[in-house]
Amino acid sequence: MEKQILDGRLVADSVKNSLKERVENLIKKGITPCLATILVGDDPSSETYVNMKGKACEKLGMKSIKIHLSKETSTEELLETIQKLNEDDTVHGILLQHPVPSQIDERKAFDAIDIRKDVDGVTSFGYGQTALGFGKFPSCTPAAIMKILDYYEIPIEGKHAVVIGRSPILGKPVSALLLNENATVTTCHSRTTNLAEIVKLADIVVAAVGKPNFIQGDWIKPGAVVLDAGYNKGNIGDVDYEACLVNSSAITPVPGGVGPVTISMLLKHTVDAAEESLKAN
Numbered sequence: 001m002e003k004q005i006l007d008g009r010l011v012a013d014s015v016k017n018s019l020k021e022r023v024e025n026l027i028k029k030g031i032t033p034c035l036a037t038i039l040v041g042d043d044p045s046s047e048t049y050v051n052m053k054g055k056a057c058e059k060l061g062m063k064s065i066k067i068h069l070s071k072e073t074s075t076e077e078l079l080e081t082i083q084k085l086n087e088d089d090t091v092h093g094i095l096l097q098h099p100v101p102s103q104i105d106e107r108k109a110f111d112a113i114d115i116r117k118d119v120d121g122v123t124s125f126g127y128g129q130t131a132l133g134f135g136k137f138p139s140c141t142p143a144a145i146m147k148i149l150d151y152y153e154i155p156i157e158g159k160h161a162v163v164i165g166r167s168p169i170l171g172k173p174v175s176a177l178l179l180n181e182n183a184t185v186t187t188c189h190s191r192t193t194n195l196a197e198i199v200k201l202a203d204i205v206v207a208a209v210g211k212p213n214f215i216q217g218d219w220i221k222p223g224a225v226v227l228d229a230g231y232n233k234g235n236i237g238d239v240d241y242e243a244c245l246v247n248s249s250a251i252t253p254v255p256g257g258v259g260p261v262t263i264s265m266l267l268k269h270t271v272d273a274a275e276e277s278l279k280a281n
């Protein structure tokens with residue numbers, strides 16, 4: 001069996017290339033697609049991610065606004081910041097970097113984002129739309145996983161997909177997207193008692209747990225496709241890559257797998273939102 005390393009940088013480049021002309025056309029019409037990122041606190045890895053997102057925008061001729069709030073920020077202050085960005089017609093997408101410091105009601109902040117600007121797919125309403133199958137902006141990592149499967153023409157329909165993790169912007173929405181594509185989906189989590197047994201049934205494994213090298217090689221059914229959405233400290237995925245490579249037919253590395261595609265989907269959603277704003281006016 002031929003083994004495929006799923007190259008996220010390649011997929012991300014193809015997504016970004018498809019945006020170039022759309023960005024140019026918008027600029028000709030006087031609209032520069034703009035993503036506003038909000039970072040609360042000073043976690044260095046969050047700062048790295050937010051900077052990567054801003055740079056990716058600029059590389060494509062898009063605009064990025066970076067808002068950095070102190071780690072003492074209150075929910076009210078954050079809501080005010082979001083409200084201003086909602087009202088700013090030059091801003092097309094808003095990304096509130098997760099996680100936020102513990103004094104902040106993150107759900108309340110996410111849900112304050114105007115649905116038209118929710119390019120990161122974090123609002124309750126956006127999740128509901130995604131789950132029902134008509135959402136415009138699914139969360140970016142779930143969207144990236146689907147894009148990788150699509151790019152490599154990996155069939156989903158009728159396959160057993162096992163998602164490990166049920167977070168609001170990763171495990172839950174990716175389970176929904178896979179279900180919408182007619183996979184049989186099992187969502188596992190920290191209280192799942194027979195995890196290894198369930199993963200062994202999977203044709204498609206999505207790792208979204210946040211534990212380095214957690215997914216073991218002998219859990220992978222021969223021929224299974226493995227997607228690693230983990231982003232642990234030191235650029236380590238949730239999948240024990242070398243061990244899982246053995247049985248898998250296709251696998252994403254970390255780095256260079258799901259991560260770069262996540263960012264390209266964020267850009268795509270921002271361009272989509274900018275085009276929509278043009279239609280609305």
Ligand SMILES: Nc1nc(=O)c2c([nH]1)NC[C@@H]1CN(c3ccc(C(=O)N[C@@H](CCC(=O)O)C(=O)O)cc3)C=[N+]21
Nearest residue numbers: 049096097098099120140231254255256257259260262
């Ligand atoms: N509201 C919100 N939306 C997010 O989408 C979101 C978030 N919060 N919080 C944190 C996670 C993490 N995340 C990553 C995106 C890209 C890479 C990525 O591109 N990583 C590179 C390597 C990174 C490097 O070179 O340092 C790679 O995998 O090749 C990683 C992680 C988005 N997240």
